[in-house]
Amino acid sequence: MTAWAPGPFDNEEAADFIEDLAEAPDWRMVMTLMEHAASVSGYLEEAEAELAVAAAAVVASCVGAGSVLPDSHADLKATMGKPPEGAANLARRALARVVGTASELDETWQEGEDHDAWLTQIAGLQSLLNGQS
Numbered sequence: 001m002t003a004w005a006p007g008p009f010d011n012e013e014a015a016d017f018i019e020d021l022a023e024a025p026d027w028r029m030v031m032t033l034m035e036h037a038a039s040v041s042g043y044l045e046e047a048e049a050e051l052a053v054a055a056a057a058v059v060a061s062c063v064g065a066g067s068v069l070p071d072s073h074a075d076l077k078a079t080m081g082k083p084p085e086g087a088a089n090l091a092r093r094a095l096a097r098v099v100g101t102a103s104e105l106d107e108t109w110q111e112g113e114d115h116d117a118w119l120t121q122i123a124g125l126q127s128l129l130n131g132q133s
Contacts, residue, residue: 006120007068013054022073022076033051034090036052037098038093038097044103049103050105052095053105056092059088059129060088061077063083064131
């Protein structure tokens, strides 16, 4: 049985990502995932989008007072420190791509009953990235 809920870490890809990041904190991994999602010109696969959302959530949690990190990894905010220059903007672009056209993750959420709840989670991340908590 796989995890599936609207939160940024509520799926198997994201859960594995946050575990890996906790074991080896590195902004390069976070930035690479967001860069990939933001730059894909064709179809964005579901797993890639899930990882981009999780990476953006890490950035959103580290740029301001709010945090969406799982309780088990709340200390990651202090461990990671301030995100690199341009990380918040890249996170916003990656999230826009995830909810845009040709995104398998958005299509999957549209097929279910929780699309609005998922979009609310994405909007919350955008708010954190914009300095609102």
